[in-house]
Amino acid sequence: MADWLCSEPGLAGAPVHGCRRRARQPGCGAAAAFILVAGALYPAAAAALSEAEILRRFEAYEERIEAYEKRIEALESEVRSLRGDEQPGTGSVAPATATADTVTGEELDRVEEQVRAINDELAEARSRLRLEGFATVGVARSSDNAAFQNNNAHIHDDYDFNADTVLGLQATFQVNPDVDFVTQVVARGVDESRDTDDFHLEVEWAYLKYRLDANTRLLLGRSRLPLFMHSEYLEVGYAYPWVRPPVEVYGLIGQFSSFDGATLRYSRLLPGSWVMDAQAYLGGHATDVVLAGSRTNVDLDRLAGGTLRMQKDDLGLFASLARTDTTLSPLPAALQAVETAFGLDLSVDDEEVTFAGLGYQYDNGRWMTMGEYTQVRIDGWLSDWDAWYLTGGYRWGQVMTHLTFSDISNTDNGDRVFLGGALNFRDPPFLIDSEQSSWTLGFRYDLGSGVALKGEWQHVYNFQGTAGLFSALPDDSVDIWSFVLDMMF
Amino acid sequence: MLFVLLAGLHLPAWAGIYVIVHQDSPIRELSIDQVAAIALGRPVRFEEDVRPGFVDQSTTKRVFHEFHYRITSMSELQLNSHWARQVFTGRARRPRRLGDDEAVLHAVESDADLVGYLTEAPAADRRVRVVFTLEDLAKP
Numbered sequence: 001m002a003d004w005l006c007s008e009p010g011l012a013g014a015p016v017h018g019c020r021r022r023a024r025q026p027g028c029g030a031a032a033a034f035i036l037v038a039g040a041l042y043p044a045a046a047a048a049l050s051e052a053e054i055l056r057r058f059e060a061y062e063e064r065i066e067a068y069e070k071r072i073e074a075l076e077s078e079v080r081s082l083r084g085d086e087q088p089g090t091g092s093v094a095p096a097t098a099t100a101d102t103v104t105g106e107e108l109d110r111v112e113e114q115v116r117a118i119n120d121e122l123a124e125a126r127s128r129l130r131l132e133g134f135a136t137v138g139v140a141r142s143s144d145n146a147a148f149q150n151n152n153a154h155i156h157d158d159y160d161f162n163a164d165t166v167l168g169l170q171a172t173f174q175v176n177p178d179v180d181f182v183t184q185v186v187a188r189g190v191d192e193s194r195d196t197d198d199f200h201l202e203v204e205w206a207y208l209k210y211r212l213d214a215n216t217r218l219l220l221g222r223s224r225l226p227l228f229m230h231s232e233y234l235e236v237g238y239a240y241p242w243v244r245p246p247v248e249v250y251g252l253i254g255q256f257s258s259f260d261g262a263t264l265r266y267s268r269l270l271p272g273s274w275v276m277d278a279q280a281y282l283g284g285h286a287t288d289v290v291l292a293g294s295r296t297n298v299d300l301d302r303l304a305g306g307t308l309r310m311q312k313d314d315l316g317l318f319a320s321l322a323r324t325d326t327t328l329s330p331l332p333a334a335l336q337a338v339e340t341a342f343g344l345d346l347s348v349d350d351e352e353v354t355f356a357g358l359g360y361q362y363d364n365g366r367w368m369t370m371g372e373y374t375q376v377r378i379d380g381w382l383s384d385w386d387a388w389y390l391t392g393g394y395r396w397g398q399v400m401t402h403l404t405f406s407d408i409s410n411t412d413n414g415d416r417v418f419l420g421g422a423l424n425f426r427d428p429p430f431l432i433d434s435e436q437s438s439w440t441l442g443f444r445y446d447l448g449s450g451v452a453l454k455g456e457w458q459h460v461y462n463f464q465g466t467a468g469l470f471s472a473l474p475d476d477s478v479d480i481w482s483f484v485l486d487m488m489f
Numbered sequence: 490m491l492f493v494l495l496a497g498l499h500l501p502a503w504a505g506i507y508v509i510v511h512q513d514s515p516i517r518e519l520s521i522d523q524v525a526a527i528a529l530g531r532p533v534r535f536e537e538d539v540r541p542g543f544v545d546q547s548t549t550k551r552v553f554h555e556f557h558y559r560i561t562s563m564s565e566l567q568l569n570s571h572w573a574r575q576v577f578t579g580r581a582r583r584p585r586r587l588g589d590d591e592a593v594l595h596a597v598e599s600d601a602d603l604v605g606y607l608t609e610a611p612a613a614d615r616r617v618r619v620v621f622t623l624e625d626l627a628k629p
Contacts, residue, residue, distance in 0.1 A: 120599055132576055132583075170577060177540075182579040205579060214534040224578070232578040239573035267532050267580075273522050275531055313562050365564040395566065446566055488573050 057173075061129070068122045075115045082108050130172040136237040138164030138484030146470040148460075148480060149251050154471065155480060162189030164243060164484050166235045170205070180209040186235055204235075204258045219263040225256055226279065226307050229318040229359035229372050237486035241368065241444050243456050244482075246389040246406035248436060249374055251469045253355075259285040259303055277309040284324075294332040300324040301350065318359035318372075325350040326378070334429075344418055351379040368393040368400065381425070383433045384412045398447075404440040407462075408469075426466060428473065436460055436468030450488040457481055506556055507610050508621035509594070511601040515539055519604075519621045525561045527604050529571065530581025543584040544596045544605040550589070552608045559623055 140155045140163045147154035155163045170184040184205035207221030224232045228250060233239040234257055244250075261283015270276055286299040305322025328348035331339070335346050359372035373388040386409055393402030410433050416425035425432040442456025460468065461477035468474060508524050510516045515537040519527070526533045527541045535541075546553045548565055557563050563571060575581040587593050593605040598616045611617050 130582065134577060209579060215532050233574050236573050236577045239570050269522060269526055269533060275526065363567060365567055450569065
């Protein structure tokens with residue numbers, strides 16, 4: 001299970017143009033459209049809170065807000081004129097009207113109280129809906145013609161603006177004090193090597209969050225698959241130092257970024273200033289991938305896992321475990337042909353996949369270091385692998401410089417040798433395996449108010465005869481340069 | 490005379506950080522860990538059904554940096570990453586950042602669930618209560 005996971009045609013979302021335009025004008029109308037898109041793309045969430053119902057509530061709120069705004073304007077102008085009458089000379093305009101004689105301080109207080117009450121109600125109505133977003137605009141170039149796997153689109157030997165470009169919008173709607181509806185739609189740049197349009201939209205989050213008690217939340221719907229330390233904000237570039245999380249660790253299963261099911265989150269303060277955040281999840285997910293030249297569906301069934309985060313001051317620790325049963329259907333034509341020709345059974349049917357990961361982060365504001373070690377084990381002949389990285393960084397004021405070493409190695413190479421060595425799926429044309437190491441040297445410059453500029457140089461080598469995380473056999477070593485602007489709004 | 494002299498010694502120093510809640514809030518007292526947890530959007534359990542929200546001060550104010558240096562141990566850059574991670578994982582809301590003490594006072598007076606902080610002890614007639622204090626801080 002390596003190269004075939006590298007290219008996903010993006011099944012979950014239909015191509016939608018103009019999504020960027022929508023994001024620039026986040027207002028209530030846009031919010032309604034946004035929720036509608038999310039609802040339309042995700043029937044389960046829509047069933048829990050129907051699109052029509054969501055739209056109806058938004059419209060009702062919009063009307064109420066407009067009405068309040070009008071009333072506030074009227075009352076404010078009344079207050080202004082009253083104040084002008086009471087203290088002639090201090091106001092910019094002091095119209096001497098006949099009512100001036102009848103105005104008392106009490107009346108003025110009453111009107112001001114009314115304005116305050118309406119303002120508070122308005123704030124309450126507005127606070128029930130939150131719109132937030134993140135965006136990355138980037139350019140990247142590789143020294144090799146073979147397309148470099150990214151969590152997003154591929155990187156070629158020509159300047160490519162799509163590879164790291166991402167736009168995400170998140171809406172949180174408070175249904176009642178104990179229930180929130182959270183949805184996040186992500187648009188990614190996709191290059192021509194995949195048979196989809198320039199941008200496609202995916203609903204990464206769409207869940208109802210129930211507050212069971214002060215420490216416990218139940219999430220029902222679609223959420224991020226939290227396998228890795230940075231999985232849950234994988235595309236929020238603003239949240240981490242690199243242009244993209246180390247691809248050796250995050251690349252192969254990065255596209256299984258969300259799942260449908262239930263998550264229980266428990267979070268609390270422990271003695272000694274430790275903060276614990278634990279979650280357990282159950283569910284499944286199916287997605288289309290291109291493997292050995294044909295489109296096939298990967299179904300993750302009976303997915304179950306858990307994560308534990310412990311945080312104390314500058315130190316954070318992370319552990320993750322997961323398992324699932326994987327089915328590949330149909331088996332790609334090339335593999336079917338091999339099956340028929342040699343009488344082999346290459347089917348991938350409910351093969352158990354187990355995942356384990358450990359990570360740490362330390363950041364004292366000046367020095368930063370983090371690392372992750374992950375293991376993936378798959379029953380049958382698909383490859384197993386270990387992947388890890390270590391990062392160190394130093395902040396010089398607003399600029400952070402960082403250095404990362406990252407590696408992915410297979411652990412069961414013998415399992416892909418058939419017919420006494422005559423057929424090895426590690427070799428071309430199959431190139432099922434992915435092994436490589438890389439050094440990444442980069443900087444992050446925080447420009448303030450939610451904007452960061454990043455650049456990095458990545459040197460990839462040590463392919464061990466595999467294509468690594470490239471679409472075809474690369475040169476002995478490949479250099480990749482990337483620049484991005486990350487935003488959060 | 491002596492009193493004036495002593496008071497004068499404290500003048501150049503930072504007045505303090507006064508963490509406040511609404512006067513009707515059941516919260517009587519907070520530990521520094523609880524204040525930090527509330528300020529970072531982490532869950533804190535109380536005997537009563539309290540769901541504390543937080544209002545921060547503007548990053549242009551010295552007290553913002555003082556508060557986070559002393560209490561959450563985070564720089565502005567670390568906070569930026571922290572909130573990116575909290576917000577986009579649906580865990581917590583980014584607190585509003587208000588311009589000055591008066592804005593924080595007004596916000597806390599009008600919302601029984603809010604926790605905020607001031608550079609000076611609030612006047613007795615304000616509808617708030619101080620639940621945590623750091624006083625006589627030297628420069629960091």
